[in-house]
Amino acid sequence: MQSFTYQNPTKIVFGKGTVSQLSSLVEPFGKTVLLVYGSGSIKRTGLYDEVMNQLQSFGANVVELSGIEPNPRLASVNRGIELCRSEGVDFILAVGGGSVLDAAKAIAAGVRYDGDVWDFFMHKATIADALPMGAILTLSATGSEMNGNSVVSNWETKQKRSFGSIHTYPRFSILDPTLTFSVPRDQTVNGIVDIMSHVFEQYFSLTTDVPLQERLCESILQTVIENAEKALDNPNDYDARANLMLCGTLALNGGLISVGMANDWASHGIEHEISAIYDIPHGAGLSIVFPNWMRYVYNERVDRFVQYAQRVWGIERGSKSDEDLALAGISATRAFFTRIGAPATLSFYDIDEEHLDVMAREAVLFGPLGNFKKLNQEDVKEILVMAL
Amino acid sequence: MQSFTYQNPTKIVFGKGTVSQLSSLVEPFGKTVLLVYGSGSIKRTGLYDEVMNQLQSFGANVVELSGIEPNPRLASVNRGIELCRSEGVDFILAVGGGSVLDAAKAIAAGVRYDGDVWDFFMHKATIADALPMGAILTLSATGSEMNGNSVVSNWETKQKRSFGSIHTYPRFSILDPTLTFSVPRDQTVNGIVDIMSHVFEQYFSLTTDVPLQERLCESILQTVIENAEKALDNPNDYDARANLMLCGTLALNGGLISVGMANDWASHGIEHEISAIYDIPHGAGLSIVFPNWMRYVYNERVDRFVQYAQRVWGIERGSKSDEDLALAGISATRAFFTRIGAPATLSFYDIDEEHLDVMAREAVLFGPLGNFKKLNQEDVKEILVMAL
Incomplete structure (x- = not known):
């Protein structure tokens, strides 16, 4: 066995109906929330409404970033970073599968960095800080809900790259298996x-x-x-x-x-x-x-x-x-x-x-x-x- | 499967020679450290000297509480709480097996509580805060190195009771298997x-x-x-x-x-x-x-x-x-x-x-x-x- 260091601060909230705990999980981080999601399937399933109700219950100001791609793109990440800065976002909430979570993590790291967020993926810079983010998972796959990894595609350079950091672990992840019932x-x-x-x-x-x-x-x-x-x-x-x-x-x-x-x-x-x-x-x-x-x-x-x-x-x-x-x-x-x-x-x-x-x-x-x-x-x- | 919440913030530093990381792990928490240990076997093995060198390397003021019993006693815990208060301790470092760690956790919780620390063990009060503590483990047994549990014996009432709290997880635990070589x-x-x-x-x-x-x-x-x-x-x-x-x-x-x-x-x-x-x-x-x-x-x-x-x-x-x-x-x-x-x-x-x-x-x-x-x-x- 090799020597190692292990730490995983993510709080997992697992089970049917656990989205009802969202407001109490987000509120401590502040009022302005960036809601990141994908194609809009969360609107069809009713999850979007449930999330909005939870966030509005403590008077959150919700900024939306939708349309995150299945292989999340750098352009979407940069859009999110701009939104966080212009709207003074306190907390990023990702609702979706691994791609949405990965995009949210990249945004979280990019907001607190002066340079180009792609630097982290190209090993040109190390993440020293990040906005807090949390997740509601709708697809079992990547494990992004309990790690600090992010994989993003740069469509201009045709590169798909990853980073990992202790600063980009979700503060919490809500894992409700019933949210995966509708996954094709x-x-x-x-x-x-x-x-x-x-x-x-x-x-x-x-x-x-x-x-x-x-x-x-x-x-x-x-x-x-x-x-x-x-x-x-x-x-x-x-x-x-x-x-x-x-x-x-x-x-x-x-x-x-x-x-x-x-x-x-x-x-x-x-x-x-x-x-x-x-x-x-x-x-x-x-x-x-x-x-x-x-x-x-x-x-x-x-x-x-x-x-x-x-x-x-x-x-x-x-x-x-x-x-x-x-x-x-x-x-x-x-x-x-x-x-x-x-x-x-x-x-x-x-x-x-x-x-x-x-x-x-x-x-x-x-x-x-x-x-x-x-x-x-x-x-x-x-x-x-x-x-x- | 039942619904559940899981979070474990403890950082594990595992491997031969990892005590060398102690100073960098403790220093962020402050200068005054309560060193909790047991019978003195750590002096025979040389671990005590190594720990003191690490702590002194950043100018720590070390307060000692030794003689923690194999079934740690409430009297020792109360002694530790008094020491923390009188000396203005910032951080508690437990060096030993589960009993030493458990005593340190009880001390950590007791310092930030106005009542009798035994209340926590008798379900009369809930831990709302605790001094930060960390550990160097010398015995594989209780798992206390990566949980918030503490078991303490009240020798006066002949009661052995436990508590568990998210506030009493060690901030870090150093796990060096070679430290267990000398365990009888x-x-x-x-x-x-x-x-x-x-x-x-x-x-x-x-x-x-x-x-x-x-x-x-x-x-x-x-x-x-x-x-x-x-x-x-x-x-x-x-x-x-x-x-x-x-x-x-x-x-x-x-x-x-x-x-x-x-x-x-x-x-x-x-x-x-x-x-x-x-x-x-x-x-x-x-x-x-x-x-x-x-x-x-x-x-x-x-x-x-x-x-x-x-x-x-x-x-x-x-x-x-x-x-x-x-x-x-x-x-x-x-x-x-x-x-x-x-x-x-x-x-x-x-x-x-x-x-x-x-x-x-x-x-x-x-x-x-x-x-x-x-x-x-x-x-x-x-x-x-x-x-x-």
Whole structure:
């Protein structure tokens, strides 16, 4: 186990009807609230009205920023920063999925910074302060509700980049599983793949002697697998939705499940390059990339993939070699993604070889990707070719 | 799953040599520091000197409170409160095991309260504020390093009581596994039993549809079982000590592993009555009580005990009935406790029937104990008799 520091100040308020606690959660931060949301589905579901009632109950002055994109864009973030400054915003409330939360975090950090907020994403500056923000989550996927990470796309430069900071943890996140009942099937699927991918990035590690962390990762994977089809078959299954929501939050709550372990994050790096150019859903991109990454790297530490096959997928050894077992676990992953309806190839989105070289080059902009196996530009290109 | 709120602000600094970060962790809180510790073993190991060097490096004024008892006493807490007031203490630093941390938390809460600090333990008042405190942990056991709980004994009234508050979470806890190398065998054993017992109190629950939480609990139990004898056989085994330390912290870090579940805590309630009168080590008391509690209550929900036997102890069903399996898991628990050297009976401490009625009466002072099965005075008495 490696040495580590862990702190996660986010307050989680979980359960049906917990939006009723919103006013008491926001009021301590001030009267002027920036409400950040996406396409307007929160108006259709009635959540918008409920939020406004809560905010108006203590006389809040609500400034709205709507239309946050599924891959949130820098332009939207800059719009939010301007609004916060011109309106004297005290608190940012994000209502939506990970993209809305990520945009809100970038706004929160940008408001308290004199330079260009993109500096944080390009490693040119470090976040020293941020406006307080909180969230109401409507989609189980990114874990953004309990971490300080933000991923934003710069549509001008075709770059999708991330930052992480202790200053951008939500002060609170309201997690009501019933708010995810209306999430469409494809978004539910993408969320499931995203949650599992977050665990993969931490679980497939060269760090040894971390038996508890391995089991915590396996616990989340098993629980997601067990509940995914329940939620897809019965979108209003409270327990299935609640279990997925809790899995999504714990999968990436500041790295608790992998404390003291080297993380990988190469597959995320590769996926970000795909969606930076093609604007495909993040979860769908991960479904395409991850099993190919697994096939490309499993030889670095076959025993971890053997354990994965046995513990997560319950594959029995029988007469299988370690390699057979490892590959069986990878095949089970792809089969599961396919069964729930997640795409397997870039061609699903009509993506061909045209930009693969650009993607591979951009992916290693800050050096080789990953830790399980350090991937250089050629490696990334090979994985992308495998994914065609 | 039940609705829940979860927040845990404690910063964990984990790993060999992390005491070197102490000065930067304490300095922001002020110059006058109350250093709380126990019997003086920290002087023998050199930790005391290291701590003093760290504190003196930023010119701290150190006030000392030593001699905190293994079951920390109210008199010591009151001594600490007086010291904080007379010396104008800004920050409390606890260096030791759970008892030292618990005393420090009670002091922290008491300083900012006009009444008697014992009010908090007797549910007569609620903690509204506390001095900031931090910890250097030297014993893996109570989880006090990442929660707001405190257990204190009132030697005058023979009562051992607890409180929990968001205001008494340590601001930071330094967890260096090498600091536990010198922990004597019996204390290591007691710590192991304590860690497992904390998980039991959360795991044996009537709440259904909590598959992730069940697995998180099982993950800790399996990891403790796997590492216990390694640490006992080779006290300087870094990885075994580190794994136990992480298990101890996550077993009771504000209830993360059992969010949304009804907890039990009857066995702790019963043990507190034993050590309130006989001053035996908490972990030893739990070793005596818990398997008896299990035998007394398993019929309330046999399936949970079946799952425990199978997943935690790897007991195969074969031709066993559910009841056989449940009992086999309970027997495995007792056998493990015995194998590592934890006591099984009250008679080990020459405790006889004399005070059982008083204990049973005091245990239900605030109403029936537990949730898995609500225990009244007669139930508690029966379990105590089973434990003779």
